[in-house]
Amino acid sequence: MKKQTLLSASILALTLALSGCQSAYYSAMEKVGVHKRDILIDRVEETKESQEESQEEFQSALERLTTLINFDGGELQDAYNQLNDDYESSLKAADDVTTNINKVEDVAEALFDEWSDELEQYKSASLKRESSKKLNATKRQFDQLLRSMRSAESKMEPVLSSLKDNVLYLKHNLNAQAVAAIKGEFTNLKRDIQILMNDMNKSIADSNKFIEQMNKA
DSSP: OOHHHHHHHHHHHHHHHHHTOHHHHHHHHHHTTOOHHHHHHHHHHHHHHHHHHHHHHHHHHHHHHHHHHTOOSSOHHHHHHHHHHHHHHHHHHHHHHHHHHHHHHHHHHHHHHHHHHHGGGOSOHHHHHHHHHHHHHHHHHHHHHHHHHHHHHHTHHHHHHHHHHHHHHHHHOOSHHHHHHHHHHHHHHHHHHHHHHHHHHHHHHHHHHHHHHHHHO
């Protein structure tokens, strides 16, 4: 988006966010030349960026836990505090991912509803047919993207739960025995994080592909 449009969009977004009315938001954005298609592309990009951020946070938590279970002297309280900070950051990053995916789904539904309704306005049968084909193709592409996003999203909860368990256990048992106890959980957590990373990478790749396709259309 152009800078002037972004400024207008930001003002509108702030105003309409207070009302919580997405349909009013989309209508207002169209008045400044920003259509649902543009918003969808922007939101897919934002979701991709939030997924990349969450990958960094989960990886940081894994590295922190790796350091902790290999703990060899020093202050356990400091190590715990750092791990807890990583968990909180991972939780926030995961919440951001979910929020962004929901926003993507919302604007996509609005776009496809509008597109479907506007098919009835065509007088040309051939143009209507071509637009309908393009709508169906875009829906299929988006459905694949959304499945990919939701699949990656679903992998975050087991990782967060495991991280929380480890943080809680250490909170009340800051000693070498506690560190030894969580080593048994480490292999499973490491596996779950790797699965999450793989799913996130697939979703990010699908996002890039979808954005490219939308920009070509």
